[in-house]
Amino acid sequence: MAVSDLLVARRIWDRLLGQEPVEEVVETQKVRAALYPCGIELIAPTAPDSPISRFLDKRGGGIHHVTIAVDDIDAELARLRGDGVRLINETAVPGAGGCRVAFLHPSATGGVLLELKEKPA
């Protein structure tokens, strides 16, 4: 969920979910993330040129992307490249929680931004 103000959004989501998130700055995406145990993640930009700033300007917040956990992100990216699927990240980059992540291009999915995530061993 892209949000412009993490503190304001946390007041809503902490209560809704009845959970406390773990917060972390993700340098590669220029966001501060609040990750709840149920899997919901709030992301707020830490810089005007953050990838989510344009989304917030255009849409004012909401569901920004969906993340799928995979066992072997390199194998998945190789499979997708072999299938001619358009990727934003040709290789995995560091994500939150020590994960390795990569985004598929929305044109490959019919308009949905999809993230693959490999959790640390």
Next chain:
Amino acid sequence: MAVSDLLVARRIWDRLLGQEPVEEVVETQKVRAALYPCGIELIAPTAPDSPISRFLDKRGGGIHHVTIAVDDIDAELARLRGDGVRLINETAVPGAGGCRVAFLHPSATGGVLLELKEKPA
């Protein structure tokens, strides 16, 4: 993910995810759903007055809602009602896969449609 044509969408998503979904008609929501093991669900309307038909007319598809699995949906709904959270379903209704589900109103979440799901015992 709301889609207008499940067959067309499955050609994209089966290949992307490298998985086969289970398909099921959900009468209460007037949708045919394809549920992938990774958790992605495609939903297509089975009637013009399906709750997702208007979304498709307006947005042309994309992420329709996010589902959170809970252990006790009655307890969660009671907690949310007690907090004054606006609900679409005041009590749980039958969902796909024998689950009991309920939707929160987007006004409660800052614009995101959130579904709670209790899996069958």
